[in-house]
Amino acid sequence: MTHRFPIRVYYEDTDMAGIVYHANYLKFIERARSDWVKEMGLDQNAMREEGVVFVVRRIEADYLASAKFDDELEVQTTVRAMTGVRLVMGQEVLREGEVVFRAEVTAVCMNEDGQPARLPAKLRRKVH
Numbered sequence: 001m002t003h004r005f006p007i008r009v010y011y012e013d014t015d016m017a018g019i020v021y022h023a024n025y026l027k028f029i030e031r032a033r034s035d036w037v038k039e040m041g042l043d044q045n046a047m048r049e050e051g052v053v054f055v056v057r058r059i060e061a062d063y064l065a066s067a068k069f070d071d072e073l074e075v076q077t078t079v080r081a082m083t084g085v086r087l088v089m090g091q092e093v094l095r096e097g098e099v100v101f102r103a104e105v106t107a108v109c110m111n112e113d114g115q116p117a118r119l120p121a122k123l124r125r126k127v128h
């Protein structure tokens with residue numbers, strides 16, 4: 001299952017050279033993950049109220065090409081691995097089919113005490 005999320009590059013996303021500032025790719029992939037979770041029917045506000053949140057534990061990123069102002073991008077997210085508390089996702093940012101950024105993101109669930117918590121059952125069922 002691949003989740004697709006469109007992004008348009010705005011002027012505010014670029015640096016002085018007119019290309020997407022490197023940290024903004026992390027924002028783009030975060031938006032895509034949030035959209036993916038919502039599309040699965042998970043309410044992150046309700047999760048937080050119940051004392052459980054998603055936390056990014058690790059990101060490994062490769063910058064492969066430059067995106068520029070007004071480019072139309074697509075973030076593709078796929079699940080690579082899942083345990084009871086950990087979810088590893090591959091995310092790619094594409095421009096017209098060309099991968100410009102690639103990341104592997106490890107997210108975990110934590111409770112309000114900062115201890116690992118099980119991933120929501122709804123997520124585990126839909127991913128497996």
